[in-house]
Amino acid sequence: MSEVALLLQSRSAVRAWRARPRVMIAGVLGFYALVYCLPMLVLLSWAFRGGGGVWTLANLTHLLSDETYSVVFVTTFRMAAVTTMVCTIIGYPYAYLLATAGPKARTLLAAAVMIPFWTSVLARSLAWVILLGRRGVMNDWLVSMGLIDQPIQMLFNGIGVQIGMVHVLLPFMVLPVWSILARLDVGLPMAARSLGATPLKAFLHVTLPLSMPGVTAGATLVFMLAVGFYITPALLGGPGDITIATLIDTVIRDLLDWPFGATISLTLVAIVGAIFALGATIAGGGRIAGLENHG
Amino acid sequence: MSGSRLCLWILAVLTMVFLLAPIVVIIAVSFNETSLFTFPPPHWSTRWYVSLWQSRSWREAGIFSFTLASLVALAALCLGVPAAYGLARDRFYGHKLLEGLLISPTLVPAIVLALGLYMLFSPMHLIGTALGLFLAHTLLALPIVLIIVAAACRRLDPKIELAARSCGATFAKAFCLVVLPAIRPAIISAGAFAFLTSFDEVVLNLFLGGPSTTTLPKKIWESVKFELDPTLTAVSTILITVSVGALLLSTVTRRDRSS
Numbered sequence: 001m002s003e004v005a006l007l008l009q010s011r012s013a014v015r016a017w018r019a020r021p022r023v024m025i026a027g028v029l030g031f032y033a034l035v036y037c038l039p040m041l042v043l044l045s046w047a048f049r050g051g052g053g054v055w056t057l058a059n060l061t062h063l064l065s066d067e068t069y070s071v072v073f074v075t076t077f078r079m080a081a082v083t084t085m086v087c088t089i090i091g092y093p094y095a096y097l098l099a100t101a102g103p104k105a106r107t108l109l110a111a112a113v114m115i116p117f118w119t120s121v122l123a124r125s126l127a128w129v130i131l132l133g134r135r136g137v138m139n140d141w142l143v144s145m146g147l148i149d150q151p152i153q154m155l156f157n158g159i160g161v162q163i164g165m166v167h168v169l170l171p172f173m174v175l176p177v178w179s180i181l182a183r184l185d186v187g188l189p190m191a192a193r194s195l196g197a198t199p200l201k202a203f204l205h206v207t208l209p210l211s212m213p214g215v216t217a218g219a220t221l222v223f224m225l226a227v228g229f230y231i232t233p234a235l236l237g238g239p240g241d242i243t244i245a246t247l248i249d250t251v252i253r254d255l256l257d258w259p260f261g262a263t264i265s266l267t268l269v270a271i272v273g274a275i276f277a278l279g280a281t282i283a284g285g286g287r288i289a290g291l292e293n294h295g
Numbered sequence: 296m297s298g299s300r301l302c303l304w305i306l307a308v309l310t311m312v313f314l315l316a317p318i319v320v321i322i323a324v325s326f327n328e329t330s331l332f333t334f335p336p337p338h339w340s341t342r343w344y345v346s347l348w349q350s351r352s353w354r355e356a357g358i359f360s361f362t363l364a365s366l367v368a369l370a371a372l373c374l375g376v377p378a379a380y381g382l383a384r385d386r387f388y389g390h391k392l393l394e395g396l397l398i399s400p401t402l403v404p405a406i407v408l409a410l411g412l413y414m415l416f417s418p419m420h421l422i423g424t425a426l427g428l429f430l431a432h433t434l435l436a437l438p439i440v441l442i443i444v445a446a447a448c449r450r451l452d453p454k455i456e457l458a459a460r461s462c463g464a465t466f467a468k469a470f471c472l473v474v475l476p477a478i479r480p481a482i483i484s485a486g487a488f489a490f491l492t493s494f495d496e497v498v499l500n501l502f503l504g505g506p507s508t509t510t511l512p513k514k515i516w517e518s519v520k521f522e523l524d525p526t527l528t529a530v531s532t533i534l535i536t537v538s539v540g541a542l543l544l545s546t547v548t549r550r551d552r553s554s
Binding site: 022023024025027028029031032035036038039040042043046090093094096097108109112113114115116118119120121122123124126127128129130131133135136137140167170199200224225227228229230231235245248249252253258261262265268269272276285286289 | 297299303304306307310311313314315316317318320321324332333334374375377378380381382385387391393395396397398399400401402403404405406407408410411412413414415430431433434437441488491494495497498501502512515516519523527528531532534535538539541542
């Protein structure tokens with residue numbers, strides 16, 4: 001009652017109080033307009049620029065008609081798909097354990113995800129170069145244990161990129177799945193058990209379906225980030241592992257072809273946007289974008 | 296412990312080894328006495344750290360990285376904290392869309408952002424300048440600040456602020472003396488992660504950086520393309536230490552609050 005009185009007394013104050021937040025967003029909006037929206041518009045304008053300042057669609061038709069580029073797109077999608085699959089298979093049981101373990105075990109499991117999550121991607125990729133190189137740590141160990149006679153090639157041939165990408169993107173799968181499993185009502189699978197379901201059945205028919213939005217959010221996030229990934233493919237990949245991102249880099253910095261680089265970039269943004277839209281209709285956009293809630 | 300639980304734990308331990316092995320190995324290798332990357336090192340030494348310290352270019356890159364990241368964190372907090380408060384308090388038409396826009400720089404591929412900024416900054420002669428990097432890094436740090444601080448503002452009871460207002464505090468006074476102290480843990484961890492975002496950034500620096508604006512990650516990148524030098528493992532160890540430090544700072548400040 002007293003709260004209502006308070007609110008009634010200071011109605012004008014409340015109105016003023018409500019108006020202020022809008023002013024407080026203004027700074028960020030101005031900053032985004034200049035440093036985010038403007039560059040994206042510049043990029044857009046370059047994509048449709050032809051020789052002599054005429055507007056043209058030639059860059060786009062060039063990208064779509066040349067088979068060299070479709071190979072790059074296929075390589076990128078294959079890499080992203082494999083990364084997403086491996087992350088789901090490894091990440092789900094890990095997230096399940098995180099959600100159901102006691103506080104001490106949970107701290108340990110969470111630290112093992114959060115430390116790499118916030119560690120420089122460059123430092124981690126460098127570590128994989130040292131681990132997977134021809135004369136690297138892994139080959140040293142495998143040879144000295146007698147498992148292999150010759151060092152095997154793991155770097156610069158696709159395997160290294162795949163390992164490095166799973167390492168970087170695994171937390172993006174674990175965190176949303178953990179978040180949804182932790183909030184799941186533990187009574188639900190228990191009810192299934194009490195009605196005679198085996199633990200496996202209770203998991204398959206109750207827990208798993210209820211956690212699917214988390215899996216969808218994680219898979220969307222991993223796929224989106226994998227498609228646009230630059231550092232790991234550039235560092236661990238070989239000549240056969242050209243992805244969309246490394247192609248943009250080559251086109252801009254080696255070939256100096258700005259209009260074509262801008263066209264590929266916009267195509268990449270369109271692809272990433274489409275993946276997000278697809279994931280968001282299934283799992284909800286907030287679940288995908290709000291991941292950093294855990295940070 | 297049931298059989299399936301044991302299986303889960305075996306899988307989880309293997310995953311933990313996979314997640315932490317590269318970090319452990321690179322730290323250990325950085326203390327190697329020889330220039331070979333053997334693990335575990337047969338002889339330990341700190342010679343790569345000494346050579347790092349003695350190199351003027353590495354020292355300068357380190358100082359530049361640290362200064363840039365501090366300024367970026369500060370700017371991202373100054374812009375981001377009021378905005379996050381506004382986002383959490385206000386309910387207007389299309390605010391979900393606005394939130395999506397504000398978070399989206401983390402989802403747009405870094406190389407596309409870098410290219411857009413490169414094309415914008417080139418005619419403005421901002422390529423290779425500290426200002427260009429500062430603006431670009433702040434854009435990447437802002438979504439993180441917004442997410443962390445807005446979540447804290449939403450958990451905050453609006454009544455305490457109304458109480459301050461009804462006691463005669465102006466809006467600014469209530470914001471500074473009531474809201475800000477209440478969300479301090481979130482501000483600290485947002486600042487730490489904003490710092491880290493700038494400190495570890497590579498792709499933007501490759502496009503927007505120049506010889507006078509070399510950060511640690513950019514120098515690592517340039518060196519690794521040339522030759523895999525043991526000093527790189529020492530710099531990587533420093534980057535990892537800074538990350539773990541930021542993570543600890545954030546965890547500790549949050550734990551203080553909950554207890």
